[in-house]
Amino acid sequence: MRYDLPGEPTVEVDAFRAEVRRWCEEHVPSGWRQAQTGVTDKEFVRFQQEWFQELRRAGYAVPHWPGEWGGEMPVDRQIVLYQELAAHDAPRLVLAFVGVHHAAATLLAAGNDEQRRRHLPAILDGEIWCQGFSEPDAGSDLASLRTSARRERDGYVVNGQKVWASGAMHADRCLLLARTDPEAPKRRGISYFLMDMRSPGVEVRPIRQATGESHFCEIFLNDVAVPAADLVGPENGGWQVAQQTLGAERGMTMLELAERLGNAGFGRLLDTCARPGPGGRRAMDDSRVRDRLALLETEVTGLRALCRDLVESAGSGTAGPADASIVKLYYSELLQRMTDFGAEVAGLAAHTELRKPMSSGWESGAWVLDFVGSWEWTIPGGSSEIQRTIIGERGLGLPREPRGT
Missing domain, CATH: 2.40.110.10 (Butyryl-CoA Dehydrogenase, subunit A, domain 2)
Structure with a gap:
């Protein structure tokens, strides 16, 4: 099931979507979820590095990097890329995530030429x-x-x-x-x-x-x-340099995660609600469940729109000082709400599912494990409390909290 963000695509963007769609149909590994469940660390690392190189050969591994390093994909195409990868249930780049996003953002913003020449190609090489x-x-x-x-x-x-x-x-x-x-x-x-x-x-x-x-x-x-x-x-x-890293963790990385939550995640939630349970009754038959799904779909649409706006404003240099924190806070708490609801409607059977694919995200459909794992997202890159402080002080101009003595 596919959930594309509303907009007015150009002929070029439509052609790019068709290109990515064909590529996904040919290159996304079939049966990877089963193959990546219960694997050894060595098998996990090998699979991750092979998948990264597959994306790199297609020009899809680092679309947000500058052109000289293999990126500079326009924002509208980045959105299409992540939509299609999510819609085709492509594996996540779990091990490359920090290098591709956090290390690269730090090197590009604060590193010197020698550091960039040494490490950016190495990241591309795995x-x-x-x-x-x-x-x-x-x-x-x-x-x-x-x-x-x-x-x-x-x-x-x-x-x-x-x-x-x-x-x-x-x-x-x-x-x-x-x-x-x-x-x-x-x-x-x-x-x-x-x-x-x-x-x-x-x-x-x-x-x-x-x-x-x-x-x-x-x-x-x-x-x-x-x-x-x-x-x-x-x-x-180093504190000033670290803000470049944290900015990437709170902002640009959210585009992919929001598309995965909106496509694969919400799609799996619908499948769970439509699956017959004891007595053949589906969770979807309950009007309260349908109301909750409608609310979550509205929230997901809002998240994806926020992410698109953040990426576009960051590219034009007009992003506000709290915009990344708004997106990070919204994503992490929506992820919690969605996985919590998935665990609720999946019932007791979900509590017996004790493994999930190693290369999946936080919306794998193993709802109890996803829900427990979702809590980590309210902590890294600054906890939800920290994000609210940033939004209040830097975004809304509220007075700073008094410092303890």
Whole structure:
């Protein structure tokens, strides 16, 4: 089932849609959901990298990157691309996500030419990245981080701990924040590094989650040497650089996720509601269920329109300071509402479904696992409370919250 965003497509966009549709019919792996359920880590990584290269050969892997690096796809075509990938139930680029979005946004905005030449082609070749921001005592209050980077000769020596690093067990590189000036005010003594995960002293420990997966990890850093060439921006200027990373996490990445939620996710919810249950009765036969579906469809349409507006305004330089936070907040809480409703209408049988495809998103149709997993989206990139503060202060111009003494 397909749900296209209303608009006035041009002849060129219609032709591009037909091109992407043909490509998806020929290249989206058939039976990938079954093949990616219960696989080993090695099989998962291989599948992800092969799928990324398949998209790269077609010119679909990094449509939002500048043209010199293989992107510069017009916004209307990016929307069509993600609509068709979602409608054809294509696998998600789970392992490439941080590299393609967060690392690339950081390198393009704040990296130097040498760093871009070294890492952007590597990302295209399959280099996997993770993000080392949060710590046990520095989650939403990220500026309180304690991981230290001490300057020594031609580099830095890093000690500390990071947590909630998605996919770190597979990563080649890490976007790392560390404190280089312990005497400076919290946000002014932080630096930003591109750390090699194979460096001596780096230890990764996966964290088992309630869904049974171990996507999140802890990273322990013991006298890890980081070359000065891997410092992004000025020393002690890492907080400003990190805003480029967080901006990508809250904003541009939402376009794909919104299309997946609106196409594949809502389509699976309709299928669940139309499936006969005990006695042959369908959830869809209940008027309250139909009302709820209508409300969710309206919300999904609003989310997709917000995402399109954000991408267009970001491209023209007219995005507001809180626009990305609005989209991130709306997506994460709508995802919760939709997966919660899916778990409700699917009934007790959904609670026995204990596995989901490794390369799927948060709208796989394994509704209980999707719902439990949806909660993570209200935390990374700034919790929902942080997003509301940003919207209030930067978007609406409300007074800043008083600081505690």
